[in-house]
Amino acid sequence: MNSILKSLRLPKSWLKNNAILITAVRSHFNKDYKPGPYPRTKKERIAAAEKYGILYSEYKPYPDDGGGYGDYPDLPLISADSKDPFYPWDSPELKRNFNEPLHVEFDLVREDRYDVSLKLRRPMWFQLAQCLGAIFGYYALYALCEKAKMFPAVLPKQYPGDGRKHYTFETKS
Amino acid sequence: MGNSYAHNGYNLYFHPEVTPSPVEPPTFDPNIGFANGRKERVMIATEEEMISAKLPREDRDYCAHHLLKFRACRKDNWPFPVLCEHEKHVYLNCKYDDYLLRMKEYERERRLRVREQKQLKTVGA
Numbered sequence: 001m002n003s004i005l006k007s008l009r010l011p012k013s014w015l016k017n018n019a020i021l022i023t024a025v026r027s028h029f030n031k032d033y034k035p036g037p038y039p040r041t042k043k044e045r046i047a048a049a050e051k052y053g054i055l056y057s058e059y060k061p062y063p064d065d066g067g068g069y070g071d072y073p074d075l076p077l078i079s080a081d082s083k084d085p086f087y088p089w090d091s092p093e094l095k096r097n098f099n100e101p102l103h104v105e106f107d108l109v110r111e112d113r114y115d116v117s118l119k120l121r122r123p124m125w126f127q128l129a130q131c132l133g134a135i136f137g138y139y140a141l142y143a144l145c146e147k148a149k150m151f152p153a154v155l156p157k158q159y160p161g162d163g164r165k166h167y168t169f170e171t172k173s
Numbered sequence: 174m175g176n177s178y179a180h181n182g183y184n185l186y187f188h189p190e191v192t193p194s195p196v197e198p199p200t201f202d203p204n205i206g207f208a209n210g211r212k213e214r215v216m217i218a219t220e221e222e223m224i225s226a227k228l229p230r231e232d233r234d235y236c237a238h239h240l241l242k243f244r245a246c247r248k249d250n251w252p253f254p255v256l257c258e259h260e261k262h263v264y265l266n267c268k269y270d271d272y273l274l275r276m277k278e279y280e281r282e283r284r285l286r287v288r289e290q291k292q293l294k295t296v297g298a
Contacts, residue, residue: 148186150178151195154275155282159234160216166235167203167211169277 035070049073052101062104075103081115191290193282201285236271239264 015022023029039045039061048071049059062069083095090098094110103109109116120127158166184192193199204210218237226241243264246257 148182150182151185152178153181153279153283154195154272155193155199155278156196157234157275158214158271160214164198165203166214168214168274170212171207172209172212 035072037070038064039071044071053099054101069104072104073101075101077103077105077109077116079109079115079117080111082117082119191283191286193279193286195279199278199282201282205285234271236264236267239267 036048036051039048045059045061046056048061049056051071052059052073054073058073060074061071062074080095085095087095089095096102108114122130160166181192181195185194214235216235216237218233218241222241223233223237226244228237228240232240239260243257243260246260247254250256
């Protein structure tokens with residue numbers, strides 16, 4: 001049975017030679033996943049802006065340097081973490097409105113990923129100074145107290161046969 | 174008297190001339206101030222007994238005979254070591270008195286140092 005099923009599989013050489021086709025089928029690729037060609041004329045630009053649902057004045061495609069972005073707009077990169085959480089988004093979990101075009105790097109700046117527009121409450125040098133201040137501050141305390149160690153007010157324990165005579169506090173006779 | 178542990182450390186660093194160190198033996202003659210001298214401490218347990226009982230070195234002090242009695246009692250009365258409460262009490266009291274003696278020796282050493290410093294000052298003035 002197994003040998004019959006094995007014989008039904010496509011030959012490996014065919015799979016190897018048609019990698020693009022196989023990837024496209026497996027990923028449900030269709031033409032809408034791909035941006036159009038880079039807009040050269042004003043008419044093409046207006047059409048592209050309309051296609052992506054943004055104003056013509058705001059439309060700016062990526063430079064045609066072989067990056068492959070075509071007419072896709074170069075949108076401001078704002079992380080989901082930095083967007084207003086109280087705005088009534090159509091899709092609150094993505095902080096995105098219906099039909100709003102996504103940035104090319106959208107999958108990197110979601111709430112569960114990296115925050116590129118993060119504003120630190122304290123600058124990084126201040127945080128480093130805090131960290132080192134704590135470390136060396138405690139070391140300084142330790143180094144200072146090392147000189148004057150506390151101890152109970154007793155002399156060393158007396159053992160018979162340590163080469164000296166030991167006495168009680170009673171007088172003789 | 175009435176010093177805290179921290180004060181001892183402070184005094185040893187800033188006034189070492191009047192503060193005895195906890196790791197050094199006393200420096201004065203032990204019989205100063207005693208007309209007839211002091212009684213010596215007596216070691217009752219013998220070396221052979223302690224070796225035979227395999228006492229660790231830190232237990233071979235002036236209370237060792239109480240410890241030997243206590244251990245023998247435990248062995249004899251096992252599994253009822255509570256019957257040795259008297260022996261245990263005697264041994265722990267002996268250890269307490271030993272510690273008290275060390276405290277007294279420390280205070281004696283400290284006061285003698287203070288006295289010496291005072292005498293040095295009067296001689297200088």
